[in-house]
Amino acid sequence: MSTTAHTASSSPASSSSSSSHSSENQLAPELQLRIHELMLEARVLEERLITMYRQGDGYFWIGGPGEEAFNVALGLLVDKGTGVEHDYLHLHYRSSATLLAMGADPVDALRQMKNTATDPYSRGRNFAGHYSARKWNVAPVSSPIEVQYSIAPGTAMAQRATKSKGITIVTGGDAGTAEGDFATCLVWSSRKGSELPMLILVTNNQYGISTPFEGQHGEERISDRGKAFGMPTATIDGNDVETSWFALKKAMDYVRTERKPYLLEAMVSRLNGHSSASGANFVASEVDCLARFEKKLEERKLRTRAEMDEMRARMTQDLLEASKRVREEPQPKPESIWDYVFADKNYVAGEK
Ligand SMILES: Cc1ncc(C[n+]2csc(CCOP(=O)(O)OP(=O)(O)O)c2C)c(N)n1
Ligand SMILES: [Mg+2]
Numbered sequence: 001m002s003t004t005a006h007t008a009s010s011s012p013a014s015s016s017s018s019s020s021h022s023s024e025n026q027l028a029p030e031l032q033l034r035i036h037e038l039m040l041e042a043r044v045l046e047e048r049l050i051t052m053y054r055q056g057d058g059y060f061w062i063g064g065p066g067e068e069a070f071n072v073a074l075g076l077l078v079d080k081g082t083g084v085e086h087d088y089l090h091l092h093y094r095s096s097a098t099l100l101a102m103g104a105d106p107v108d109a110l111r112q113m114k115n116t117a118t119d120p121y122s123r124g125r126n127f128a129g130h131y132s133a134r135k136w137n138v139a140p141v142s143s144p145i146e147v148q149y150s151i152a153p154g155t156a157m158a159q160r161a162t163k164s165k166g167i168t169i170v171t172g173g174d175a176g177t178a179e180g181d182f183a184t185c186l187v188w189s190s191r192k193g194s195e196l197p198m199l200i201l202v203t204n205n206q207y208g209i210s211t212p213f214e215g216q217h218g219e220e221r222i223s224d225r226g227k228a229f230g231m232p233t234a235t236i237d238g239n240d241v242e243t244s245w246f247a248l249k250k251a252m253d254y255v256r257t258e259r260k261p262y263l264l265e266a267m268v269s270r271l272n273g274h275s276s277a278s279g280a281n282f283v284a285s286e287v288d289c290l291a292r293f294e295k296k297l298e299e300r301k302l303r304t305r306a307e308m309d310e311m312r313a314r315m316t317q318d319l320l321e322a323s324k325r326v327r328e329e330p331q332p333k334p335e336s337i338w339d340y341v342f343a344d345k346n347y348v349a350g351e352k
Helices: 029-054 068-077 096-102 106-114 147-161 180-189 241-258 289-299 305-327
Strands: 088-090 168-173 198-204 233-237 262-267
Touching: 029 068, 029 096, 029 106, 029 241, 029 289, 029 305, 068 096, 068 198, 068 241, 068 289, 088 147, 096 106, 106 305, 147 168, 147 180, 147 198, 180 198, 198 241, 233 241, 241 262, 241 289, 289 305
Parallel strands: 088 168, 168 198, 198 262, 233 262
Antiparallel strands: none
16 A cells, blocks of 8 residues: 655645644544544444344445544544635535534434435435535435536535635545546636635545456555646555644645645545445455554553443443434435435525
């Protein structure tokens, strides 16, 4: 796995110093503990979703075990809110940890798995990991892969047109970058004089369902493609919490300040295979970012193994109980089938 960080010759704005950093390469202890808690919660949530699927409380599972280090950092760094003044997110179906880090209730993910009418993301209409949250500018996650890359320039254009401070963040997998939408994103975000404030992310787990990364790409790194469009790029070890945090911070600072695109590729793991279609069993041969971070926390004497085990047991028990409650929640009524097909209000014109 390539873990080399590199930056294109066009120099991005340097990361501003922040109170979240306790040294050059280490985050402040409280932030490390918060990140760990969120990573653990995201992992336990995905384990519960897989169990629900296996027990017949859902039709399909897909999610993000193996992307927690990168995705939690992303969620914590987002400027969340509604409208152009805040960041827009065009996410992937492996983004659960980002949503949790932004403050989402994990029980809502169970509701989506069970397709209840109480599911706030799709009212029981979509499957696991397909988030959508107007209050935080999270555009609906799409099952057809990669379309988010050609949709995202739209919100970035609105941010450019209104001279707002928000940025647009788009993320997706490595295999999907073979599709035209990814090229569309690079073209539209980088037109000279009309550059867009876009953080373009790729989480590279080196698989597209069952197709290995090897042999699919002419370029050495996916991020290298951004160089042809004059944007700063980097490929980083997305399994490392601090590498992810500092790389995201640097890239975001650049996009926020320069109002231009940045392409960041994170090498991550796919810890439970592609989806329930491939069994969703744990793949022990891949790097586990959570286990790696826990070892670091122990070495740094920030959290003991016993404390982490206790946290995991408590979170597992809480979500088990929540899943039982969710089972009893109502399913969407048949007569509601046409709801949400079209917008019921003209939000663009300001209708509330
Ligand atoms: C347009 C489109 N083509 C094919 C598929 C089937 N499909 C679902 S996931 C997937 C692989 C995606 O791989 P990647 O982009 O690397 O994301 P990952 O699942 O590895 O995170 C494919 C081909 C799809 N959903 N949409
Ligand atoms: Mg992939």
